[in-house]
Amino acid sequence: MPLDPRDRGLAYGDGVFETVRVTASGKSPLWARHRARLYGGLQTLGIAQPSESTLQAALDAGVAALGGEPGVVKLTVTRGVGGRGYLPPQSAQPTVLWQTSTLPEWSERQRREGLALGLCQTPLYPDPLAGYKHLNRLAQVMARREVAQQGWDEGLLLSTRRQPLEATSMNLFARFADHWWMPDLAAAGAGVEGVMQGHLRDTLRHGGEKVVCDLRPLSQLRTAEGLFLCNSVVGVLAVRKLAQWHWPVLASVRELQQSTETFLAGSLKG
Amino acid sequence: MPLDPRDRGLAYGDGVFETVRVTASGKSPLWARHRARLYGGLQTLGIAQPSESTLQAALDAGVAALGGEPGVVKLTVTRGVGGRGYLPPQSAQPTVLWQTSTLPEWSERQRREGLALGLCQTPLYPDPLAGYKHLNRLAQVMARREVAQQGWDEGLLLSTRRQPLEATSMNLFARFADHWWMPDLAAAGAGVEGVMQGHLRDTLRHGGEKVVCDLRPLSQLRTAEGLFLCNSVVGVLAVRKLAQWHWPVLASVRELQQSTETFLAGSLKG
Incomplete structure:
Protein backbone atom coordinates (compact mmCIF):
# COMPACT_ATOMS: atom_id res chain seq x y z
CA MET A 1 0.00 0.00 0.00
CA THR A 102 6.30 -8.31 16.32
CA LEU A 103 5.87 -7.78 20.05
CA PRO A 104 8.47 -5.43 21.53
CA GLU A 105 11.39 -7.05 23.31
CA TRP A 106 11.50 -6.36 27.01
CA SER A 107 13.96 -8.69 28.74
CA GLU A 108 12.98 -11.19 31.41
CA ARG A 109 14.97 -9.10 33.86
CA GLN A 110 13.11 -5.91 32.95
CA ARG A 111 9.82 -7.73 33.33
CA ARG A 112 10.80 -9.24 36.68
CA GLU A 113 12.85 -6.50 38.34
CA GLY A 114 11.28 -3.44 36.77
CA LEU A 115 12.58 -0.55 34.70
CA ALA A 116 15.15 2.13 35.40
CA LEU A 117 13.72 5.49 34.36
CA GLY A 118 15.28 8.85 33.79
CA LEU A 119 13.72 12.30 33.80
CA CYS A 120 13.44 13.68 30.28
CA GLN A 121 14.82 17.17 30.02
CA THR A 122 12.22 18.73 27.76
CA PRO A 123 8.81 19.16 29.39
CA LEU A 124 5.71 17.73 27.77
CA TYR A 125 3.93 20.88 26.64
CA PRO A 126 0.16 21.16 26.49
CA ASP A 127 -1.34 20.11 23.22
CA PRO A 128 -4.64 21.20 21.62
CA LEU A 129 -5.33 17.53 20.88
CA ALA A 130 -4.19 16.15 24.21
CA GLY A 131 -5.42 12.69 25.08
CA TYR A 132 -5.59 11.45 21.50
CA LYS A 133 -2.95 9.45 19.69
CA HIS A 134 -2.44 11.83 16.80
CA LEU A 135 0.43 11.84 14.33
CA ASN A 136 2.26 14.86 15.83
CA ARG A 137 4.70 12.90 17.93
CA LEU A 138 8.00 14.76 17.67
CA ALA A 139 8.04 15.39 21.43
CA GLN A 140 8.02 11.62 21.95
CA VAL A 141 10.65 11.03 19.25
CA MET A 142 12.93 13.61 20.90
CA ALA A 143 12.32 12.15 24.36
CA ARG A 144 12.91 8.60 23.12
CA ARG A 145 16.24 9.68 21.65
CA GLU A 146 17.17 11.06 25.07
CA VAL A 147 16.23 7.73 26.69
CA ALA A 148 18.52 5.88 24.26
CA GLN A 149 21.36 8.37 24.66
CA GLN A 150 21.18 8.14 28.45
CA GLY A 151 20.82 4.37 28.49
CA TRP A 152 17.57 4.42 30.47
CA ASP A 153 14.84 1.82 30.04
CA GLU A 154 12.24 4.58 29.69
CA GLY A 155 11.90 8.29 30.35
CA LEU A 156 9.41 10.18 32.48
CA LEU A 157 7.97 13.35 30.97
CA LEU A 158 7.02 16.18 33.28
CA SER A 159 4.63 19.05 32.75
CA THR A 160 5.98 22.60 32.58
CA ARG A 161 5.16 22.70 36.32
CA ARG A 162 7.29 19.60 36.85
CA GLN A 163 4.38 17.29 37.49
CA PRO A 164 4.87 13.67 36.31
CA LEU A 165 2.64 13.01 33.29
CA GLU A 166 3.69 9.88 31.42
CA ALA A 167 6.62 8.00 29.90
CA THR A 168 7.51 8.28 26.21
CA SER A 169 5.25 5.37 25.23
CA MET A 170 3.69 4.23 28.51
CA ASN A 171 1.35 5.63 31.13
CA LEU A 172 2.21 5.94 34.80
CA PHE A 173 0.55 4.54 37.92
CA ALA A 174 1.81 4.76 41.51
CA ARG A 175 0.74 2.98 44.67
CA PHE A 176 0.29 5.15 47.76
CA ALA A 177 -0.68 3.98 51.27
CA ASP A 178 -4.40 3.68 50.63
CA HIS A 179 -4.90 4.28 46.92
CA TRP A 180 -3.58 3.94 43.39
CA TRP A 181 -2.69 7.14 41.61
CA MET A 182 -2.57 8.12 37.95
CA PRO A 183 -1.78 11.56 36.49
CA ASP A 184 -4.76 13.64 35.36
CA LEU A 185 -3.69 14.17 31.76
CA ALA A 186 -6.94 15.95 30.88
CA ALA A 187 -6.24 18.54 33.59
CA ALA A 188 -2.67 18.92 32.30
CA GLY A 189 -3.96 19.20 28.72
CA ALA A 190 -1.05 17.03 27.64
CA GLY A 191 -0.16 13.41 26.96
CA VAL A 192 -1.97 10.39 25.59
CA GLU A 193 -4.88 8.76 27.42
CA GLY A 194 -3.67 5.17 27.14
CA VAL A 195 -6.21 2.46 26.50
CA MET A 196 -4.37 0.18 28.94
CA GLN A 197 -4.38 2.97 31.50
CA GLY A 198 -8.16 3.23 31.10
CA HIS A 199 -8.56 -0.54 31.25
CA LEU A 200 -6.50 -0.81 34.46
CA ARG A 201 -8.24 2.15 36.09
CA ASP A 202 -11.62 0.54 35.43
CA THR A 203 -10.45 -2.94 36.43
CA LEU A 204 -8.96 -1.70 39.70
CA ARG A 205 -12.06 0.30 40.56
CA HIS A 206 -14.29 -2.61 39.63
CA GLY A 207 -12.26 -4.71 42.07
CA GLY A 208 -12.98 -2.24 44.86
CA GLU A 209 -9.66 -0.41 44.75
CA LYS A 210 -9.44 3.36 45.13
CA VAL A 211 -7.86 5.06 42.07
CA VAL A 212 -7.19 8.78 42.35
CA CYS A 213 -6.56 10.82 39.19
CA ASP A 214 -4.97 14.22 39.77
CA LEU A 215 -1.76 16.16 39.25
CA ARG A 216 1.03 15.93 41.83
CA PRO A 217 4.47 17.42 42.17
CA LEU A 218 7.38 15.18 41.22
CA SER A 219 8.58 15.12 44.84
CA GLN A 220 5.44 13.27 45.88
CA LEU A 221 6.47 10.22 43.87
CA ARG A 222 9.21 9.67 46.41
CA THR A 223 6.60 8.81 49.03
CA ALA A 224 4.92 6.23 46.76
CA GLU A 225 5.23 2.58 47.79
CA GLY A 226 5.75 1.52 44.21
CA LEU A 227 5.36 2.63 40.60
CA PHE A 228 4.51 0.95 37.34
CA LEU A 229 4.15 1.82 33.67
CA CYS A 230 1.66 0.34 31.26
CA ASN A 231 0.57 0.30 27.67
CA SER A 232 -1.68 -1.77 25.48
CA VAL A 233 1.14 -3.70 23.84
CA VAL A 234 3.44 -4.76 26.70
CA GLY A 235 0.94 -4.53 29.57
CA VAL A 236 2.41 -3.68 32.98
CA LEU A 237 6.07 -3.15 33.86
CA ALA A 238 7.20 -2.14 37.35
CA VAL A 239 9.48 0.84 37.88
CA ARG A 240 12.45 0.08 40.12
CA LYS A 241 14.25 3.37 39.75
CA LEU A 242 13.69 6.96 38.70
CA ALA A 243 16.80 9.14 38.75
CA GLN A 244 18.10 8.64 42.33
CA TRP A 245 14.91 7.17 43.79
CA HIS A 246 14.28 3.43 44.16
CA TRP A 247 11.16 1.37 44.74
CA PRO A 248 10.55 -2.33 45.31
CA VAL A 249 8.38 -4.30 42.91
CA LEU A 250 5.16 -4.58 44.92
CA ALA A 251 3.30 -7.88 45.08
CA SER A 252 0.19 -6.00 43.96
CA VAL A 253 2.00 -4.75 40.85
CA ARG A 254 3.30 -8.24 40.10
CA GLU A 255 -0.26 -9.56 40.29
CA LEU A 256 -1.50 -6.80 38.01
CA GLN A 257 1.33 -7.54 35.60
CA GLN A 258 0.38 -11.22 35.49
CA SER A 259 -3.34 -10.72 35.10
CA THR A 260 -2.74 -8.11 32.39
CA GLU A 261 -0.42 -10.43 30.51
CA THR A 262 -3.03 -13.16 30.64
CA PHE A 263 -5.64 -10.69 29.44
CA LEU A 264 -3.47 -9.48 26.56
CA ALA A 265 -2.40 -12.97 25.52
CA GLY A 266 -6.03 -14.10 25.43
CA SER A 267 -7.57 -16.33 28.09
CA LEU A 268 -6.61 -19.37 26.03
CA LYS A 269 -2.84 -19.08 25.74
CA GLY A 270 -1.66 -18.96 22.14
CA MET B 1 6.88 9.16 -6.12
CA THR B 102 0.29 27.24 -8.07
CA LEU B 103 0.64 30.54 -6.22
CA PRO B 104 -2.03 31.02 -3.55
CA GLU B 105 -4.98 33.19 -4.49
CA TRP B 106 -5.19 36.41 -2.51
CA SER B 107 -7.64 38.80 -4.09
CA GLU B 108 -6.70 42.21 -5.43
CA ARG B 109 -8.79 43.71 -2.63
CA GLN B 110 -6.95 41.74 0.05
CA ARG B 111 -3.64 42.82 -1.44
CA ARG B 112 -4.66 46.46 -1.64
CA GLU B 113 -6.82 46.97 1.45
CA GLY B 114 -5.27 44.42 3.75
CA LEU B 115 -6.55 41.42 5.68
CA ALA B 116 -9.21 41.06 8.35
CA LEU B 117 -7.81 38.89 11.14
CA GLY B 118 -9.44 37.11 14.03
CA LEU B 119 -7.92 35.88 17.27
CA CYS B 120 -7.57 32.12 17.29
CA GLN B 121 -9.02 30.59 20.42
CA THR B 122 -6.39 27.95 21.10
CA PRO B 123 -3.03 29.37 22.17
CA LEU B 124 0.14 28.44 20.35
CA TYR B 125 1.88 26.26 22.93
CA PRO B 126 5.64 26.08 23.22
CA ASP B 127 7.26 23.45 21.09
CA PRO B 128 10.56 21.62 21.61
CA LEU B 129 11.35 22.29 17.94
CA ALA B 130 10.14 25.86 17.84
CA GLY B 131 11.42 27.97 14.98
CA TYR B 132 11.70 25.08 12.52
CA LYS B 133 9.14 24.08 9.93
CA HIS B 134 8.66 20.51 11.09
CA LEU B 135 5.85 18.16 10.11
CA ASN B 136 3.93 18.44 13.41
CA ARG B 137 1.46 21.06 12.29
CA LEU B 138 -1.84 20.08 13.86
CA ALA B 139 -2.00 23.35 15.80
CA GLN B 140 -1.92 25.21 12.47
CA VAL B 141 -4.47 22.86 10.89
CA MET B 142 -6.83 23.41 13.83
CA ALA B 143 -6.28 27.18 13.74
CA ARG B 144 -6.79 27.31 9.96
CA ARG B 145 -10.10 25.48 10.36
CA GLU B 146 -11.14 28.15 12.86
CA VAL B 147 -10.17 30.88 10.37
CA ALA B 148 -12.38 29.28 7.72
CA GLN B 149 -15.27 28.69 10.11
CA GLN B 150 -15.16 32.30 11.27
CA GLY B 151 -14.76 33.72 7.79
CA TRP B 152 -11.55 35.59 8.63
CA ASP B 153 -8.75 36.19 6.12
CA GLU B 154 -6.20 34.90 8.62
CA GLY B 155 -5.95 34.18 12.34
CA LEU B 156 -3.55 35.50 14.94
CA LEU B 157 -2.12 32.97 17.36
CA LEU B 158 -1.29 34.10 20.88
CA SER B 159 1.06 32.60 23.43
CA THR B 160 -0.35 31.12 26.64
CA ARG B 161 0.37 34.59 28.11
CA ARG B 162 -1.71 36.16 25.35
CA GLN B 163 1.23 37.66 23.51
CA PRO B 164 0.84 37.88 19.71
CA LEU B 165 3.16 35.34 18.05
CA GLU B 166 2.21 34.71 14.42
CA ALA B 167 -0.64 33.94 12.04
CA THR B 168 -1.44 30.40 10.94
CA SER B 169 0.88 30.58 7.93
CA MET B 170 2.38 34.07 8.11
CA ASN B 171 4.63 36.04 10.42
CA LEU B 172 3.67 39.33 12.03
CA PHE B 173 5.28 42.77 11.90
CA ALA B 174 3.94 46.00 13.38
CA ARG B 175 4.93 49.62 12.90
CA PHE B 176 5.30 51.72 16.05
CA ALA B 177 6.20 55.41 16.28
CA ASP B 178 9.95 55.01 15.84
CA HIS B 179 10.51 51.34 15.06
CA TRP B 180 9.29 48.15 13.44
CA TRP B 181 8.38 45.32 15.75
CA MET B 182 8.35 41.54 15.33
CA PRO B 183 7.52 38.92 17.98
CA ASP B 184 10.49 37.16 19.59
CA LEU B 185 9.50 33.60 18.74
CA ALA B 186 12.73 32.20 20.18
CA ALA B 187 11.91 33.75 23.55
CA ALA B 188 8.38 32.37 23.32
CA GLY B 189 9.74 28.95 22.32
CA ALA B 190 6.91 28.68 19.82
CA GLY B 191 6.10 29.35 16.20
CA VAL B 192 8.00 29.20 12.93
CA GLU B 193 10.89 31.54 12.15
CA GLY B 194 9.76 32.58 8.68
CA VAL B 195 12.36 33.01 5.98
CA MET B 196 10.52 36.08 4.70
CA GLN B 197 10.40 37.45 8.24
CA GLY B 198 14.19 37.05 8.42
CA HIS B 199 14.65 38.57 4.98
CA LEU B 200 12.52 41.61 5.84
CA ARG B 201 14.16 42.10 9.24
CA ASP B 202 17.59 42.10 7.60
CA THR B 203 16.45 44.28 4.69
CA LEU B 204 14.86 46.85 6.99
CA ARG B 205 17.90 46.99 9.25
CA HIS B 206 20.20 47.21 6.26
CA GLY B 207 18.14 50.21 5.14
CA GLY B 208 18.74 51.92 8.47
CA GLU B 209 15.40 51.09 10.05
CA LYS B 210 15.12 50.06 13.69
CA VAL B 211 13.58 46.58 14.10
CA VAL B 212 12.83 45.47 17.65
CA CYS B 213 12.23 41.79 18.40
CA ASP B 214 10.58 41.06 21.74
CA LEU B 215 7.33 39.82 23.27
CA ARG B 216 4.49 42.26 23.91
CA PRO B 217 1.00 41.97 25.32
CA LEU B 218 -1.82 41.85 22.82
CA SER B 219 -3.12 45.21 24.05
CA GLN B 220 0.02 46.91 22.80
CA LEU B 221 -0.89 46.13 19.20
CA ARG B 222 -3.68 48.66 19.52
CA THR B 223 -1.13 51.45 19.75
CA ALA B 224 0.65 50.33 16.58
CA GLU B 225 0.41 52.60 13.53
CA GLY B 226 -0.01 49.63 11.23
CA LEU B 227 0.45 45.88 10.96
CA PHE B 228 1.41 43.46 8.25
CA LEU B 229 1.84 39.74 7.72
CA CYS B 230 4.43 38.08 5.53
CA ASN B 231 5.60 34.76 4.22
CA SER B 232 7.94 33.52 1.56
CA VAL B 233 5.20 32.66 -0.92
CA VAL B 234 2.87 35.67 -0.92
CA GLY B 235 5.28 38.29 0.38
CA VAL B 236 3.72 41.13 2.40
CA LEU B 237 0.02 41.70 3.12
CA ALA B 238 -1.21 44.55 5.30
CA VAL B 239 -3.57 43.94 8.21
CA ARG B 240 -6.58 46.25 8.22
CA LYS B 241 -8.44 44.69 11.12
CA LEU B 242 -7.91 42.39 14.09
CA ALA B 243 -11.06 41.60 16.06
CA GLN B 244 -12.44 45.09 16.88
CA TRP B 245 -9.27 47.05 16.10
CA HIS B 246 -8.58 48.76 12.78
CA TRP B 247 -5.43 50.10 11.15
CA PRO B 248 -4.77 51.98 7.93
CA VAL B 249 -2.50 50.50 5.28
CA LEU B 250 0.68 52.52 5.83
CA ALA B 251 2.59 53.90 2.86
CA SER B 252 5.70 52.24 4.27
CA VAL B 253 3.92 48.86 4.27
CA ARG B 254 2.73 49.41 0.70
CA GLU B 255 6.29 50.12 -0.37
CA LEU B 256 7.54 47.02 1.41
CA GLN B 257 4.81 44.99 -0.23
CA GLN B 258 5.81 46.25 -3.65
CA SER B 259 9.53 45.76 -3.25
CA THR B 260 8.96 42.30 -1.82
CA GLU B 261 6.71 41.33 -4.72
CA THR B 262 9.37 42.50 -7.16
CA PHE B 263 11.98 40.53 -5.22
CA LEU B 264 9.85 37.36 -5.19
CA ALA B 265 8.87 37.65 -8.85
CA GLY B 266 12.51 38.06 -9.85
CA SER B 267 14.00 41.34 -10.96
CA LEU B 268 13.22 40.43 -14.58
CA LYS B 269 9.45 40.03 -14.57
CA GLY B 270 8.31 36.63 -15.86
Missing part, protein backbone atom coordinates in the same frame (compact mmCIF):
# COMPACT_ATOMS: atom_id res chain seq x y z
CA PRO A 2 2.13 2.93 -1.16
CA LEU A 3 1.03 6.30 0.12
CA ASP A 4 0.28 9.43 -1.87
CA PRO A 5 3.08 11.83 -0.87
CA ARG A 6 0.49 14.62 -0.75
CA ASP A 7 -1.35 12.85 2.06
CA ARG A 8 -2.01 15.28 4.90
CA GLY A 9 -0.86 12.63 7.35
CA LEU A 10 2.65 13.19 6.03
CA ALA A 11 2.30 16.92 5.38
CA TYR A 12 1.02 17.93 8.82
CA GLY A 13 0.58 14.79 10.91
CA ASP A 14 -3.11 15.31 10.20
CA GLY A 15 -4.43 12.00 11.53
CA VAL A 16 -4.40 9.45 14.33
CA PHE A 17 -3.11 5.95 14.96
CA GLU A 18 -3.51 2.98 17.26
CA THR A 19 -1.16 0.09 18.00
CA VAL A 20 -3.30 -2.93 18.77
CA ARG A 21 -1.92 -6.05 20.39
CA VAL A 22 -3.24 -9.23 18.79
CA THR A 23 -3.28 -12.69 20.40
CA ALA A 24 -2.15 -15.90 18.71
CA SER A 25 -5.80 -16.68 18.05
CA GLY A 26 -6.30 -13.32 16.33
CA LYS A 27 -8.14 -11.54 19.15
CA SER A 28 -7.53 -7.96 20.29
CA PRO A 29 -8.96 -7.64 23.80
CA LEU A 30 -8.67 -3.83 23.91
CA TRP A 31 -10.06 -3.17 20.43
CA ALA A 32 -13.21 -1.39 21.63
CA ARG A 33 -11.10 1.11 23.61
CA HIS A 34 -8.69 1.64 20.70
CA ARG A 35 -11.58 2.24 18.34
CA ALA A 36 -13.26 4.70 20.71
CA ARG A 37 -10.06 6.75 21.09
CA LEU A 38 -9.45 6.69 17.35
CA TYR A 39 -12.97 7.95 16.60
CA GLY A 40 -12.62 10.59 19.33
CA GLY A 41 -9.45 11.93 17.74
CA LEU A 42 -10.97 11.98 14.26
CA GLN A 43 -14.02 13.84 15.54
CA THR A 44 -11.92 16.47 17.33
CA LEU A 45 -9.87 16.95 14.19
CA GLY A 46 -12.99 17.10 12.01
CA ILE A 47 -11.80 14.20 9.88
CA ALA A 48 -14.42 12.08 8.13
CA GLN A 49 -14.87 8.88 10.10
CA PRO A 50 -14.34 5.58 8.30
CA SER A 51 -17.09 3.07 9.11
CA GLU A 52 -16.58 0.48 11.82
CA SER A 53 -16.52 -2.19 9.13
CA THR A 54 -13.74 -0.35 7.27
CA LEU A 55 -11.67 -0.22 10.45
CA GLN A 56 -12.47 -3.82 11.25
CA ALA A 57 -11.41 -4.86 7.75
CA ALA A 58 -8.06 -3.09 8.19
CA LEU A 59 -7.55 -4.76 11.57
CA ASP A 60 -8.53 -8.14 10.11
CA ALA A 61 -6.06 -7.69 7.25
CA GLY A 62 -3.32 -7.02 9.79
CA VAL A 63 -4.32 -10.02 11.89
CA ALA A 64 -4.27 -12.22 8.79
CA ALA A 65 -0.81 -10.92 7.93
CA LEU A 66 0.40 -11.91 11.41
CA GLY A 67 -0.54 -15.46 10.41
CA GLY A 68 -1.33 -16.82 13.84
CA GLU A 69 1.62 -15.24 15.62
CA PRO A 70 0.91 -12.86 18.49
CA GLY A 71 1.94 -9.37 17.46
CA VAL A 72 0.89 -5.81 16.89
CA VAL A 73 -1.34 -4.28 14.22
CA LYS A 74 -0.89 -0.57 13.79
CA LEU A 75 -3.81 1.31 12.26
CA THR A 76 -3.37 4.81 10.90
CA VAL A 77 -6.19 7.06 9.72
CA THR A 78 -5.35 10.39 8.09
CA ARG A 79 -7.52 13.14 6.65
CA GLY A 80 -6.38 12.05 3.20
CA VAL A 81 -5.17 14.17 0.30
CA GLY A 82 -6.11 17.75 -0.47
CA GLY A 83 -6.68 21.25 0.77
CA ARG A 84 -4.75 24.44 0.26
CA GLY A 85 -1.95 24.58 2.79
CA TYR A 86 -3.13 23.95 6.33
CA LEU A 87 -6.80 24.34 5.39
CA PRO A 88 -8.42 20.91 5.05
CA PRO A 89 -10.49 20.31 1.91
CA GLN A 90 -14.27 20.53 2.23
CA SER A 91 -14.57 16.81 1.74
CA ALA A 92 -11.60 14.49 1.80
CA GLN A 93 -11.41 10.73 1.59
CA PRO A 94 -9.65 9.57 4.77
CA THR A 95 -6.68 7.27 4.31
CA VAL A 96 -6.78 4.02 6.30
CA LEU A 97 -3.50 2.11 6.62
CA TRP A 98 -2.48 -0.98 8.54
CA GLN A 99 0.89 -2.52 9.23
CA THR A 100 2.14 -5.26 11.51
CA SER A 101 5.08 -5.75 13.82
CA PRO B 2 4.70 6.96 -3.88
CA LEU B 3 5.71 6.95 -0.23
CA ASP B 4 6.47 3.95 1.97
CA PRO B 5 3.60 3.97 4.50
CA ARG B 6 6.12 3.09 7.22
CA ASP B 7 7.92 6.40 6.63
CA ARG B 8 8.47 8.17 9.95
CA GLY B 9 7.30 11.39 8.33
CA LEU B 10 3.82 9.90 8.30
CA ALA B 11 4.12 7.95 11.54
CA TYR B 12 5.30 10.81 13.77
CA GLY B 13 5.73 13.90 11.62
CA ASP B 14 9.44 13.11 11.92
CA GLY B 15 10.78 15.57 9.38
CA VAL B 16 10.72 19.11 8.03
CA PHE B 17 9.48 20.94 4.95
CA GLU B 18 9.89 24.17 3.02
CA THR B 19 7.57 25.88 0.54
CA VAL B 20 9.74 27.73 -1.93
CA ARG B 21 8.39 30.36 -4.29
CA VAL B 22 9.80 30.04 -7.79
CA THR B 23 9.87 32.79 -10.42
CA ALA B 24 8.84 32.36 -14.05
CA SER B 25 12.51 32.09 -14.91
CA GLY B 26 12.99 29.29 -12.39
CA LYS B 27 14.72 31.30 -9.68
CA SER B 28 14.02 31.04 -5.95
CA PRO B 29 15.37 34.20 -4.33
CA LEU B 30 15.00 32.92 -0.75
CA TRP B 31 16.45 29.47 -1.36
CA ALA B 32 19.54 30.00 0.79
CA ARG B 33 17.35 30.88 3.79
CA HIS B 34 15.00 27.96 3.18
CA ARG B 35 17.94 25.59 2.95
CA ALA B 36 19.51 26.92 6.15
CA ARG B 37 16.27 26.47 8.11
CA LEU B 38 15.75 23.01 6.67
CA TYR B 39 19.25 21.91 7.68
CA GLY B 40 18.78 23.49 11.11
CA GLY B 41 15.63 21.46 11.69
CA LEU B 42 17.25 18.24 10.52
CA GLN B 43 20.22 18.80 12.79
CA THR B 44 18.03 19.48 15.84
CA LEU B 45 16.06 16.34 15.08
CA GLY B 46 19.23 14.31 14.52
CA ILE B 47 18.14 13.37 11.00
CA ALA B 48 20.86 12.54 8.47
CA GLN B 49 21.33 15.55 6.22
CA PRO B 50 20.89 15.09 2.48
CA SER B 51 23.65 16.79 0.53
CA GLU B 52 23.12 20.24 -0.93
CA SER B 53 23.18 18.72 -4.40
CA THR B 54 20.42 16.27 -3.44
CA LEU B 55 18.26 19.13 -2.19
CA GLN B 56 19.11 21.19 -5.25
CA ALA B 57 18.16 18.30 -7.52
CA ALA B 58 14.76 18.01 -5.78
CA LEU B 59 14.21 21.76 -6.14
CA ASP B 60 15.28 21.64 -9.79
CA ALA B 61 12.88 18.79 -10.48
CA GLY B 62 10.06 20.86 -9.01
CA VAL B 63 11.09 23.92 -11.00
CA ALA B 64 11.14 21.85 -14.18
CA ALA B 65 7.67 20.50 -13.38
CA LEU B 66 6.40 24.09 -13.07
CA GLY B 67 7.39 24.46 -16.70
CA GLY B 68 8.17 28.16 -16.68
CA GLU B 69 5.12 29.19 -14.66
CA PRO B 70 5.73 31.01 -11.37
CA GLY B 71 4.66 28.76 -8.54
CA VAL B 72 5.66 26.96 -5.41
CA VAL B 73 7.91 23.95 -4.90
CA LYS B 74 7.42 22.19 -1.61
CA LEU B 75 10.34 20.13 -0.35
CA THR B 76 9.87 17.58 2.42
CA VAL B 77 12.68 15.72 4.16
CA THR B 78 11.82 12.99 6.65
CA ARG B 79 13.97 10.68 8.73
CA GLY B 80 12.93 7.84 6.44
CA VAL B 81 11.77 4.33 7.33
CA GLY B 82 12.66 2.34 10.40
CA GLY B 83 13.15 2.23 14.13
CA ARG B 84 11.15 0.56 16.86
CA GLY B 85 8.29 2.81 17.84
CA TYR B 86 9.41 6.36 18.57
CA LEU B 87 13.09 5.41 18.68
CA PRO B 88 14.78 6.37 15.41
CA PRO B 89 16.93 3.71 13.75
CA GLN B 90 20.70 3.97 14.19
CA SER B 91 21.07 4.88 10.55
CA ALA B 92 18.15 5.73 8.34
CA GLN B 93 18.02 6.89 4.76
CA PRO B 94 16.22 10.26 4.78
CA THR B 95 13.30 10.61 2.40
CA VAL B 96 13.41 13.65 0.09
CA LEU B 97 10.16 14.59 -1.65
CA TRP B 98 9.13 17.47 -3.86
CA GLN B 99 5.77 18.62 -5.12
CA THR B 100 4.52 21.72 -6.87
CA SER B 101 1.54 24.01 -6.56
